[in-house]
Amino acid sequence: YRQGPATGCRIAVVGAGRRRGTxxxxxxxxxxxxxxxxxxxxxxxxxxxxxxxxAYPSVVDIPGDVDLAVIAVPAEHVLDVVDDxxxxxxxxxxxxxxxxAEFDGGAGLQHQVVERARGAGMRLIGPNCMGVxxxxxxxxxxATFAPFVPARxxxxxxxxSGALGIELLHRAGMLGLGISSFVSLxxxxxxxxxxxxxxxxxxxxxxxxxxxxxx
Numbered sequence: 338y339r340q341g342p343a344t345g346c347r348i349a350v351v352g353a354g355r356r357r358g359t360x361x362x363x364x365x366x367x368x369x370x371x372x373x374x375x376x377x378x379x380x381x382x383x384x385x386x387x388x389x390x391x392a393y394p395s396v397v398d399i400p401g402d403v404d405l406a407v408i409a410v411p412a413e414h415v416l417d418v419v420d421d422x423x424x425x426x427x428x429x430x431x432x433x434x435x436x437x438a439e440f441d442g443g444a445g446l447q448h449q450v451v452e453r454a455r456g457a458g459m460r461l462i463g464p465n466c467m468g469v470x471x472x473x474x475x476x477x478x479x480a481t482f483a484p485f486v487p488a489r490x491x492x493x494x495x496x497x498s499g500a501l502g503i504e505l506l507h508r509a510g511m512l513g514l515g516i517s518s519f520v521s522l523x524x525x526x527x528x529x530x531x532x533x534x535x536x537x538x539x540x541x542x543x544x545x546x547x548x549x550x551x552x
């Protein structure tokens with residue numbers, strides 16, 4: 338997601354609740370308060386609006402194209418959302434939802450999610466992650482539920498641990514080390530550090546790559 342709003346980048350947050358403090362709401366709020374100028378659509382089956390922005394009952398109801406869907410619904414609903422995204426020809430997914438291979442009995446569901454996403458030509462980050470950040474001036478995307486905005490800089494960072502990722506982003510800010518982009522890998526069901534390393538190697542905004550890997 339190097340492209341900026343000028344090239345038509347659109348983001349849907351599926352599971353954007355109306356209450357502050359819920360994960361979907363905080364991801365949506367971080368996007369709209371972080372100077373991301375592209376369209377951001379909250380998807381909520383029961384609310385007409387989220388943070389004073391019109392909400393849509395499903396991804397398929399959103400007018401126009403959707404490039405990225407950030408998914409924060411209960412695990413049992415993720416497959417249906419992935420199918421909706423496939424019908425809507427969404428390009429990529431960030432699945433924040435937990436309840437997959439990190440739990441006993443969840444590996445099968447995770448495999449189905451990846452199989453359906455890849456079958457529709459979609460790549461996915463997660464599940465069980467905290468989101469992604471791109472601080473480039475043309476993008477300014479904070480699609481995480483972190484309680485702060487990472488400063489812009491030239492360090493790319495991927496973390497398999499969401500909690501450690503938040504802490505290191507906070508420490509980096511205290512030290513004046515800005516971030517070019519951040520990826521919370523979560524379960525690494527699809528996109529992994531093997532995908533990110535060549536991406537960042539070619540990224541003109543990145544000088545240093547940090548990886549925290551647990552497997």
